[in-house]
């Protein structure tokens with residue numbers, strides 16, 4: 001457990017793997033903390049340096065007053081990677097984390113060599129939807145959003161499994177200020193034109209039963225970048241690395257290794 005003092009904010013982060021391993025940065029989704037990647041880690045190729053962090057308003061990072069902007073979320077990540085002296089990473093962005101990836105790749109191409117855009121898009125939902133959800137969260141708490149969120153995150157089969165409370169509790173443990181702050185950032189984000197100008201290797205990943213970023217939406221964004229690849233994970237919702245970790249790891253490992261990121 002470590003905290004980075006970035007001057008404007010403290011972010012909680014964690015690094016696993018050898019110090020001289022090639023860096024792969026994981027940026028998670030709204031309403032989750034860095035532990036959301038735990039099911040995937042045992043399936044990743046050996047020898048990588050795995051960097052995870054809690055976005056502002058989430059996990060053990062600072063919780064500034066809402067609203068947040070996507071520019072702030074990108075800047076936080078940029079500052080963290082500079083603090084950790086990370087360059088040329090493969091950046092794996094899940095949902096809002098994928099939006100941060102798109103913004104950061106435009107702003108700081110020196111930081112990102114290639115990116116995985118997982119269950120994300122240049123624009124997710126509509127501003128109205130996110131502002132409605134934020135209003136409900138502020139008036140009634142995240143419990144008012146929990147059932148619908150689990151339906152977007154997971155298939156019915158997974159929702160009936162004993163593992164569900166782990167992820168539901170992670171969602172419910174998110175500070176309302178942090179969740180609504182990030183929801184406002186999503187509401188204000190449309191990266192279509194800037195993502196279309198990106199020139200770096202991109203792998204898109206979608207779940208065939210994603211209730212938040214359906215596969216066609218993910219594909220539309222990923223196709224904006226010339227030469228991008230795409231993988232569909234079957235029997236999975238918005239968090240396919242939890243429901244199908246081995247199937248998710250397969251394209252990620254192939255893509256990461258194709259960037260010259262083998263064990264050193």
Ligand SMILES: O=C(O)CC1=CCC(=O)O1
Pocket residue numbers: 028029030031094095096097124149152186211212238
């Ligand atoms: O729909 C959800 O709540 C899931 C989600 C959308 C953006 C994000 O990061 O998570």
